[in-house]
Amino acid sequence: MPTPHETEKQHIGPEEADQPPSMSSHDAAPPAAPSRNPCCLCWCCCCGCSWNEERRRAWRASRENKLQPLPSCEACATPSPEEVRSWAQSFDKLMHSPAGRSVFREFLRTEYSEENMLFWLACEELKAEANQHVVDEKARLIYEDYVSILSPKEVSLDSRVREGINKKMQEPSAHTFDDAQLQIYTLMHRDSYPRFLSSPTYRALLFQGSSQSSNEA
Secondary structure: OOHHHHHHHHHHHHHHHHHOOOOOOOOOOOOOOOEEEEEEEOOOOOOOOOOHHHHHHHHHHHHHHOOOOOHHHHHHHHHHHHHHHOOOOOOHHHHHHHHHHHHHHHHHHHHHHHHHHHHHHHHHHHHHOHHHHHHHHHHHHHHHHHHHOOOOOOOOOHHHHHHHHHHHHHOOOOOHHHHHHHHHHHHHHHHHHHHHHOOOHHHHHHHHHHHHHHHOO
16 A cells, blocks of 8 residues: 555646646746756756757747748838938938848848848847737747857857846846847947948949939939
């Protein structure tokens, strides 16, 4: 006959098996994650255990459907000659133009820094999200794609900003990456934007606009 202690174990065991793992303030695993591995006291992707591996595979499998960094409307937008010329007036005007963002992204791709624009766009998408469950999921996808040191698309952030993100990710919000987004925006402004204005890509658009204006005249 089992002892009372053994009976209690038999009673509790199946219930625990059916319940999702509890989450502490240091454990921001997705709701459907398997039972927590004791080695994973954080979700920062530094751990190589099977639990993190399963989670990363699930994120990557759904990434293309859940984050669309460059909407198709931007990819197909045709800028007017006036709009193209306005991009040289300020970086803000370039970034506020869907066509401008698309052209600038193509330029960044030639410099192997397209991830900066993708990260900025993903942050904009996150800030527009009101559903907290979706915010949690997208915040983790952004972290996995652009902040994790394991990602091939990791953006360049200083230690202060990274530390701030790690703290905020314990309870993600639509503004978790605001400081990082500003830092990458500033990097693109100071580093890539001047080269874009003198690039063959932009000069070709200016020439095309000038020819179009001359033909209309």
